[in-house]
Amino acid sequence: MKIFKSKAGQMRVIESILASFILVSAITFVSTFAVTPQSSTYEVGALEKLGHNALHGLDEEKLLSGFVYNQSEWSSNFTAALRISLPSDVYFDLRMSDLNGTLLNPNIPIRYGDPEVFNNSDSIASVTYCIAGYSRFDSTKGSEVKYEPRTLILLLVRE
């Protein structure tokens, strides 16, 4: 019974437990600040490159303005072209606006993937791409060049 009545060593036990807790907590706390490759900083950068490459690639192939200035292409061919250009595990949502910032496709989604993904994901990349206008050739009117800027905002999320 005597050994349980003595309290002289108990403080040491509490001290060592507290010290260990402080040590582990400190290391855990510090590790949350480490920028690991799966954190949003890296992911967003990679997705931005992908998105810009996709839009630039379509522009280089002279397909982009044909899609942008032709509303009937938006939900079909434009969406298909972006799906072809981007890896299959990347979801996208493209929003188009004019010079005044008015959204041109609120009712015609140019999208691949569940819209909820864009609301819930921590790592959404956004790419802005501008087109100044278009030129087209008509056999009756001849060649037509029009300045009609469009801003494309491409949101990307990894599946």
Next chain:
Amino acid sequence: MAGDLFDHMIGLVITGIIAVSAVIVIPNLSYVNLLYVDQQQLRNIALDTLKTMLLDPGYPSNWGLTYNFDPDQVERFGLALAESSSFYVLDPDKVQRLVIGNPAGFIEYEDIHTELRLQGYAFNFQIIPPFKVIVNDEDFDGESNSITLDDLIEGVEVLVTYNAGSPIPKALVEAKLLCVTKKEEFYTLSASNSTDALGKCTMKPDIGDPDDIIDFIMVFKVTVAGVTTITSSYAKGFENQHIMNASIIGENITIAIPEGPGWEKGSAGTRWVENVLAVCEDGIYNIYNGSKSDEDKITWGGDNWGWTRLFSGLSQMNPLFLIFNLSVPNPRRLVLFLGPDPNWSGSRVAAYGDPTGAGASSAVKVQRDVIISGMTYIAELTLWKESP
């Protein structure tokens, strides 16, 4: 005194347990981070390697065009087209040097591995079409099959999908059927259709009397959202020898009887090159008519082991692949061949490199769309660390 000792002992044990747990947990926490860093490092190396391969023309800048190709003369590796002002435009001559078995010469994986200084890493590289065109998928495995004459009569089913597998509706499919008959005649037929909501359509060219046809090749040009891919399929039943060991380097076309198991049942007898057709993005063109002279003769072994010709202006046509109409013996008849491999199937490079680790969990895959001969392809690099 005994109480103090007991408390100190308990304190020591608990501290020991916590210290041991910390020793196990903390490195694990760091290890997960290290794994992420390792993975990111692998991704960076893969991206840099792919960029080097696709943006650098290499040295000499026209190394793919060398007629007596020696891989040792390639001082720096890169696939970009030297004359192009745009990025990510690849040189078809260099790309074809990545096809193992190319009769005009090819570069081994080990050579590129060394030149890219990827010691400790392994990779697999392929250049595939931007979407899949699956012809006559009778066994539902997502792969194309050769076509029988019955398929041709009933209609050949074509399925167009994204590379991830989901179907593409409203894809425009244009087919060209090239036939040879018992009378040693050669002709072409056309058909076109669009895919339905399931990405499928049936191609049914009007073939007339099917009994007259002894061999055929069907070329499919599929366009989705302005992006085109061209693939082909051949008649089933000629012992899978419809793919010819062929190459297009610059303006030179070379074909050869492959080594190993024979070409048809026996290697004896003479083959004559009757026609050579170039399949380009905008059509199929007959670029050569044979004359059954010694110049058009191919035999197994000896001086006529292969056939090579210079076609001035061929590089301007940007041919994707070729169709050879050959007169073959035992019994004497016309047979159609496709080449080079794998161009005829719509790909440019099929799984070049080390195939072993491509499915490894730590492997990193990066891809980029590229232009070759005016057509869009996807260049895909899979990189992983070699086990020590």
